[in-house]
Amino acid sequence: MEQLVRPSAALALLGACVVAALVMAHPLALALLAVILLVLLLRTPWRRARLFLLGIAVSSFGLFVIWPLTEHKGSHPLWNGPIVPVLGSIDVTREELAAGAVQTLRLATVALAFALWALMLDHDRLVREARLARRSVLTVALATRLIPTLERDAVGFVEALRGRGVEVEGLRGRSRLLAPLVASSLERALTLAESMEARGYGRPGRAPVLRARFNWRERAALAFSLLLLVSSLLWL
Amino acid sequence: MALNTRIAHVERLAFSYPEATGAALTDVSLELERGEVVLVLGRSGSGKSTLLRALAGLVPHFHGGRFSGSVGVAGLDTRSTAPAALAGTVATLFQDPEDQIVFERVSSEVSFGPENLALPPAQVEKRVVAALAAVGAEHLLDRSTRDLSGGELQRICLASALALEPQLLLLDEPTSQLDPEGAAVFLELVERLARERGMTVVLSEQRPALPLEICDRVLFLERGSLLLDAPRRQAIEWLEENAPVFVEPPESFDKQGGEPGRVICRMEKIGYAYRPGIPVLENVSLELRRGEVVALAGPNGSGKTTLAKLACGLLETQEGEVVRHGRAGYLSQDPGRYVVCERSEDEVALGIDGDLARARGWLVELGLGGSERRHPRDLSSGERERLGLAAVLATEPDLLVLDEPTRGVDPGRKRELSELLRTGASGRATLLVSHDRAFARSVADRVVSLAEQGVLVSA
Numbered sequence: 001m002e003q004l005v006r007p008s009a010a011l012a013l014l015g016a017c018v019v020a021a022l023v024m025a026h027p028l029a030l031a032l033l034a035v036i037l038l039v040l041l042l043r044t045p046w047r048r049a050r051l052f053l054l055g056i057a058v059s060s061f062g063l064f065v066i067w068p069l070t071e072h073k074g075s076h077p078l079w080n081g082p083i084v085p086v087l088g089s090i091d092v093t094r095e096e097l098a099a100g101a102v103q104t105l106r107l108a109t110v111a112l113a114f115a116l117w118a119l120m121l122d123h124d125r126l127v128r129e130a131r132l133a134r135r136s137v138l139t140v141a142l143a144t145r146l147i148p149t150l151e152r153d154a155v156g157f158v159e160a161l162r163g164r165g166v167e168v169e170g171l172r173g174r175s176r177l178l179a180p181l182v183a184s185s186l187e188r189a190l191t192l193a194e195s196m197e198a199r200g201y202g203r204p205g206r207a208p209v210l211r212a213r214f215n216w217r218e219r220a221a222l223a224f225s226l227l228l229l230v231s232s233l234l235w236l
Numbered sequence: 237m238a239l240n241t242r243i244a245h246v247e248r249l250a251f252s253y254p255e256a257t258g259a260a261l262t263d264v265s266l267e268l269e270r271g272e273v274v275l276v277l278g279r280s281g282s283g284k285s286t287l288l289r290a291l292a293g294l295v296p297h298f299h300g301g302r303f304s305g306s307v308g309v310a311g312l313d314t315r316s317t318a319p320a321a322l323a324g325t326v327a328t329l330f331q332d333p334e335d336q337i338v339f340e341r342v343s344s345e346v347s348f349g350p351e352n353l354a355l356p357p358a359q360v361e362k363r364v365v366a367a368l369a370a371v372g373a374e375h376l377l378d379r380s381t382r383d384l385s386g387g388e389l390q391r392i393c394l395a396s397a398l399a400l401e402p403q404l405l406l407l408d409e410p411t412s413q414l415d416p417e418g419a420a421v422f423l424e425l426v427e428r429l430a431r432e433r434g435m436t437v438v439l440s441e442q443r444p445a446l447p448l449e450i451c452d453r454v455l456f457l458e459r460g461s462l463l464l465d466a467p468r469r470q471a472i473e474w475l476e477e478n479a480p481v482f483v484e485p486p487e488s489f490d491k492q493g494g495e496p497g498r499v500i501c502r503m504e505k506i507g508y509a510y511r512p513g514i515p516v517l518e519n520v521s522l523e524l525r526r527g528e529v530v531a532l533a534g535p536n537g538s539g540k541t542t543l544a545k546l547a548c549g550l551l552e553t554q555e556g557e558v559v560r561h562g563r564a565g566y567l568s569q570d571p572g573r574y575v576v577c578e579r580s581e582d583e584v585a586l587g588i589d590g591d592l593a594r595a596r597g598w599l600v601e602l603g604l605g606g607s608e609r610r611h612p613r614d615l616s617s618g619e620r621e622r623l624g625l626a627a628v629l630a631t632e633p634d635l636l637v638l639d640e641p642t643r644g645v646d647p648g649r650k651r652e653l654s655e656l657l658r659t660g661a662s663g664r665a666t667l668l669v670s671h672d673r674a675f676a677r678s679v680a681d682r683v684v685s686l687a688e689q690g691v692l693v694s695a
Contacts, residue, residue: 124344128351142338148382149334153573159550160574160624163566164587165631180576183613187573191335194298199396200323200352 007129009218009225010121016225017113020232021106027098030105033228037112044119052115060108067100068092142192146185153184243404243436244268244291249305251286251295260286262460264305268404268438273430275447276440277475277482278457279646280618284440285331287457288406291438292328293319310403324353327397328406331644332413333389342368342376342384342392349400367399370429386536387418394422398429405430407439411446412644415535415671419443423450442646443672444482448472456482481647486654486678496681497526500561500635500665501547507555508542516542520556522684524635524665529657531668531676534686540669541569541639543686547667548637562634569640571624575612580604580623583612587631595630602626603652618649625653629660639669654679 005013017037024030041049070087074095081090127134127141157177158168168174196202214222249264261283268274268291276284289295293314296303307314310325327349330336339345346367350360368374371391376384384392390410397405407426411419427450430437441447448454454471456464456479464474475483501524508517516539524530524547534540545551548564568574577583584595596608602622607615612623625641638657642650650672657666657679670676676683 124339124341127339128344128347156568156570157574157576159545159566160568160571161576161586162550163548163564163568163637164627165563165565165633166587177576180574184573187613188335191330191332192338194294195328195330195336196338196348197298197319198292198294198323198326198328199349199400200320201348202318202320203323203352203354 005120005218005221006122006214007126009214009221010117012225013120013221014113014117016229016232017116018110020228021109021113023232025102027102027105029232030102030109034105034109034112037109037116041112041116041119044116048119049115052111052119056108056111056115059111060104063107064100064104067103068096071096071099073099142189146189149188150181150185153181157181157184241269242267243270244307244309246287246290247306247308249287249290249307250303251290252302253286254300256301259460260301261290264457264460264462266455266462266465268436270403270436271430271434272452273427273437273439273450274453274455275444275451276438276455276457277444277479278440279648280442280644281459281616282457283460284457285408286460287455288328288408288438288440290314291404292326292406293317293322294328320352323349323400325402326404326406327400327402329393329397329408329410331409333386333393336393336396337381337389340380340382342373342379342381345381345392346396346399349396353400363399363401364395367395370398371395371425386413387415387422390414390418390422394425403435405435405437407437409440409442409644412442413536416673418536420446423447426450442644444647445674448483481651486647486651486674496528498561499559500524500526501564501667502559503543503547503556504558505556506543506546506553506558508539508546508551509554510542517546517686520686522547524667526634526665527662528681529661529666529668529679531670531680531683532686533671533673533676533683536671538686540686544637544639544667544669548635560635563631564635564637565628565631565633567625567628567636567638567641569643571628572612572615572617572620575620575623578611579609580612580615581608583623584627584630587627595626598626598630599623602629602656617644618646621645625656629656633664635665635667637667637669640671641668642670642672642675650675 017033020033021030024033041052069090069092072088074093076094077091078094078097079092081092083089123141127138154177157180161168168177245267247265249261250259251261252259264283264287276287278284286295289299290307291309291314293307293309295301296315297319303315309322312322312325314322337345338348343364346364347360350363355363364377365374368377371394373388373391373395376388376392381389381392390413394410410426411422414422423446426437426439429435439447448468451468453467454464454475455462456471456475463478464471466474472483503520503522506517506520507515509515520543522530522543532540532543542551544566546553546558548566549558549560550566575583577586580599581592581595584598585592588594599605599608602625604619604622604626607619612620615623621641621644628636641653645653654675657668668676668680
């Protein structure tokens with residue numbers, strides 16, 4: 001839990017990284033930023049980080065492959081392919097590859113920044129400190145909490161059925177569990193709502209949260225965000 | 237002037253849930269005094285939870301339905317006061333702690349109530365620290381709620397309720413998920429808090445032995461009517477005469493059925509770990525024979541469920557060997573949650589190739605005749621549990637594994653379940669995972685126990 005940072009610091013980091021990734025054109029600067037974010041991501045719990053990394057790897061690889069095939073630029077062909085309706089001539093040039101690499105780095109950097117935001121953000125604090133759209137923020141936070149519960153319930157359904165000799169196989173078998181899974185999560189949600197109301201949720205007025213001092217991690221995130229933003233806008 | 241010691245009153249309360257055919261509560265009247273511990277007993281569906289919800293104002297505000305009579309708590313009429321507005325006066329702890337957790341971190345979870353009361357931040361912090369200290373969980377302050385055990389979660393939920401500094405604390409089967417030691421510690425804690433703070437505690441329970449020792453007064457509900465409202469000693473006499481299953485140890489069944497038959501499942505030197513380096517089970521061996529009922533006991537987290545799943549093949553062995561002969565059937569914890577069909581008969585028929593005639597027979601056998609075409613989620617929680625059991629029994633397994641089948645089940649139903657298990661015991665091997673020791677002893681031929689390190693010992 002101690003790795004989490006408050007919403008303001010997490011938001012500053014995310015914003016600076018996204019702006020820098022979109023503004024910076026130098027591939028080395030982009031690569032450096034991506035590596036820094038990757039190192040930070042690898043310091044978060046692996047079980048949660050691996051899903052993000054998988055998604056980032058697949059989407060980045062896909063973009064790197066597709067980009068040179070859809071762009072037409074450059075005078076140093078590396079491969080000449082057929083002419084495809086709509087897309088035109090499918091060829092790959094050195095310039096297209098370079099442009100594809102930059103766009104891939106850009107996508108990877110933005111995605112890594114979002115992954116880091118999701119993994120490092122103190123969701124509890126976000127909900128407790130939210131002044132605007134509090135109900136919506138709470139809904140999102142509870143929905144996030146629901147995902148591991150849904151995973152557990154899905155395992156429970158499969159085990160309950162296997163315990164009666166019914167194997168749940170294939171996409172069709174699993175899709176049959178969708179409706180009961182939703183019904184079960186609705187039942188849970190009802191109990192949670194009841195418990196929240198019993199604990200005073202919905203009363204007019206709410207206590208302001210005692211704001212703790214920024215810790216070193218949050219100060220570092222803010223300083224890094226500022227430095228990144230300024231340097232990307234001025235020099236990179 | 238006489239001191240007013242009354243904290244709550246219920247007057248001629250009648251209530252029906254929306255679309256329910258019968259009343260959940262009928263003409264219930266009672267008064268609650270400050271500082272007393274009141275135990276609410278009754279069979280499943282007798283109206284215990286509804287009474288607690290009425291005292292919290294959740295009935296009728298949250299559930300809707302037809303409500304008549306009146307409920308007052310600390311001078312507030314629950315009909316005109318929303319449950320959220322009662323929160324500083326009343327606190328409720330529900331049955332399943334997992335379904336009550338809002339936040340990721342323990343400190344945020346316990347702060348939630350006081351923050352909703354709009355208390356100044358410094359006071360919120362003070363209450364959080366005091367509430368966690370009261371339940372002996374100060375060390376959990378910065379822990380993630382995801383990483384807590386069932387017992388720890390129950391304590392955090394109690395701390396969350398105490399942080400509201402209620403005058404009336406309502407506990408709905410708070411120990412149903414705890415092992416006997418955990419339940420005893422929890423109830424002692426509740427009693428101490430009630431005495432120290434002058435807080436009124438109303439708790440409903442299905443394992444009445446322990447709470448009967450600490451309570452001042454007992455209420456007994458049947459089909460929504462209050463049959464008994466008496467001090468503890470008088471109540472025990474009344475229960476002995478009118479509802480003996482609530483006070484007498486479960487009847488032990490005749491287990492002289494001859495020698496057990498052939499081995500159905502042999503587990504040898506089993507080891508299992510969910511995370512590398514943290515074994516749940518180590519070097520465990522167990523043999524289950526046709527005709528015998530073996531109860532598996534042990535504290536929360538000792539690996540009972542893991543061993544049960546290994547026995548019936550739901551988990552693959554990591555170390556050691558499991559040899560099974562014949563078909564295995566497994567009834568999971570909370571089986572009522574895991575219903576997948578739209579009709580009860582289809583639910584039971586799912587495991588027997590859609591044989592509706594047999595499915596209907598099993599429904600009748602489990603006392604669910606007439607519910608064949610009802611949606612399983614429209615059944616009461618007790619009925620859903622029995623539906624789950626019917627669905628497993630219908631497959632006629634050679635090895636029947638039941639994981640905590642008495643959780644939240646009233647003493648009368650436990651007796652019925654014992655009879656059912658003993659009746660069919662000769663045709664199969666039965667492994668019964670339970671921390672309900674009295675039930676286990678009454679029904680099992682032998683009881684084995686897993687210690688905390690997952691080592692099997694004969695109990």
